[in-house]
Amino acid sequence: MNGLEDADLQYFLSSYGLILSSFPEKGRGLVSTRDFSPGDIIISQDPYVCAPSTSCCDGCFSRGKLKMCTSCQMTQYCGSTCQKSQWKLHRLECQALIGLSEDRKKMLTPTVRLMARLLLKKKLQDDNTIPTTSDDNYDVLLALVSHMADIDENKLVLYAQMANLVKLVLPLMEINIKEVIENFSKMACNAHTICDSELMPLGTGIYPVISIINHSCLPNCVLVFEGRKAVLRAVKHITRGTEVSITYIETALTTTERKKLLKEQYFFDCTCHCCNTPHTVFLKGALEDNQDIILNGYRCKAKPCHGVLHHDSANNIYRCKVCGSTREKHSIDQINSKIKLLSERASRCVSSKDYLEAKDLYKIVEHLQLKIYNPLSICLMKTQEDIMKILIALNDWEGALIYCRLTIPIYQRVYPAIHPLVGLQYYTCGKLEWLLRQAGEALQSYTKAIDILRITHGTTTPFMRELLLKIEEANADARLLQRKTALLQ
Numbered sequence: 001m002n003g004l005e006d007a008d009l010q011y012f013l014s015s016y017g018l019i020l021s022s023f024p025e026k027g028r029g030l031v032s033t034r035d036f037s038p039g040d041i042i043i044s045q046d047p048y049v050c051a052p053s054t055s056c057c058d059g060c061f062s063r064g065k066l067k068m069c070t071s072c073q074m075t076q077y078c079g080s081t082c083q084k085s086q087w088k089l090h091r092l093e094c095q096a097l098i099g100l101s102e103d104r105k106k107m108l109t110p111t112v113r114l115m116a117r118l119l120l121k122k123k124l125q126d127d128n129t130i131p132t133t134s135d136d137n138y139d140v141l142l143a144l145v146s147h148m149a150d151i152d153e154n155k156l157v158l159y160a161q162m163a164n165l166v167k168l169v170l171p172l173m174e175i176n177i178k179e180v181i182e183n184f185s186k187m188a189c190n191a192h193t194i195c196d197s198e199l200m201p202l203g204t205g206i207y208p209v210i211s212i213i214n215h216s217c218l219p220n221c222v223l224v225f226e227g228r229k230a231v232l233r234a235v236k237h238i239t240r241g242t243e244v245s246i247t248y249i250e251t252a253l254t255t256t257e258r259k260k261l262l263k264e265q266y267f268f269d270c271t272c273h274c275c276n277t278p279h280t281v282f283l284k285g286a287l288e289d290n291q292d293i294i295l296n297g298y299r300c301k302a303k304p305c306h307g308v309l310h311h312d313s314a315n316n317i318y319r320c321k322v323c324g325s326t327r328e329k330h331s332i333d334q335i336n337s338k339i340k341l342l343s344e345r346a347s348r349c350v351s352s353k354d355y356l357e358a359k360d361l362y363k364i365v366e367h368l369q370l371k372i373y374n375p376l377s378i379c380l381m382k383t384q385e386d387i388m389k390i391l392i393a394l395n396d397w398e399g400a401l402i403y404c405r406l407t408i409p410i411y412q413r414v415y416p417a418i419h420p421l422v423g424l425q426y427y428t429c430g431k432l433e434w435l436l437r438q439a440g441e442a443l444q445s446y447t448k449a450i451d452i453l454r455i456t457h458g459t460t461t462p463f464m465r466e467l468l469l470k471i472e473e474a475n476a477d478a479r480l481l482q483r484k485t486a487l488l489q
């Protein structure tokens, strides 16, 4: 990016209270030039390009009733407004898609379509068919990191194959294969998954300014999506001069796992506060231990000890730090092998919608996990979540509520207090309680949900308006119930 464009971008960012800065160990990043409070929108941006990965409207990413583009039969819209809004770009894409054989169409992954759209958008901007702005131009994209030197050869071969496919899709365009390969590697570490309000993935987008934001495992901001628009909100007080950060990964992982994932996908060694400070936490109010061992470690078998086990590699055993009792490594390995096999079978049953079998299998997995892992471990949380989803699919609200409630203490341990997933789990809990006519409990859960989600999601989206309505309903019902009880006494 040349000096002038950099100055344009700085000018654009200054209107949001942000400045583009450079960090020796991270490259570029965004720093606040004013204070932000939790819930404040810092910046929102439409994607340079985006592509759905599931059945949703290509314009607004909604999932209601959709109509297929009659020409290419590959792009869907919720109505004519969305179709018109995308027409300039889709007109070129549509012409290309019509010319493809059915076999080629099948090879068009969302990533390949995203790249084709990127090249088409650049062409439209080069031809002045659509405007170029300081935050919506190919040059901002060119400045994104690609980590080309770090990518392994197999990945590069894959990117080259994908670049050739893009060339086949756009035969009338002059395609620079090297540039497309580099763009694929940029996508891998800069693109964002577009999710709905309940964090279900809908597609992928490239947001050139949002992509300048660096990662922290304990970030001060959260990125949510309103349709295709990415909205960055503060989740903590951010004082002037502080770097804004988001998390690139699911943080319900141990430090070792997070570091590995970030290194593999984003090519950096995370040195955030969370990764650098060995966490000492309290379990059952008394025991202190390292966060990683609590989240992924094995538990003491001796009752009523709640100790976690430390690996004694010299003797190939696990030893409890609290009571000293031991467990053989091979017996733990045996149980883990069973867990793995049963989880795979259960997951296959879910894919084939055999929920009853899946439920039974996951319950055995849970039983085995409880034998070796401590009750706050991440793997147990994941199994309990799977069981909850299956029970919801089976309309077993009571069972689902029990599992939903079981996961909340683990959510509270693995996520920061203001995290969309914690808010959404309270929301699910509230919905189940409401279905079971537990208005008072539902009101409490909805209130907890809204306390978090008003910060992460704001209050104006349809999803949040619905939640606010649910709270009103639950409130009215809970008061009615109170009055009835008072009359009976």
Ligand SMILES: C[S@@+](CC[C@H](N)C(=O)[O-])C[C@H]1O[C@@H](n2cnc3c(N)ncnc32)[C@H](O)[C@@H]1O
Pocket (backbone or CB within 6 Å): 025, 026, 027, 028, 029, 143, 144, 145, 147, 189, 190, 211, 212, 213, 214, 215, 216, 265, 266, 267, 268, 269, 270, 271, 272
């Ligand atoms: C989406 S980009 C962020 C912007 C990037 N720093 C730049 O200069 O354009 C992601 C890349 O930024 C760097 N990065 C992000 N967060 C980091 C962190 N916490 N520590 C070190 N490098 C980081 C890594 O190179 C990563 O692949």
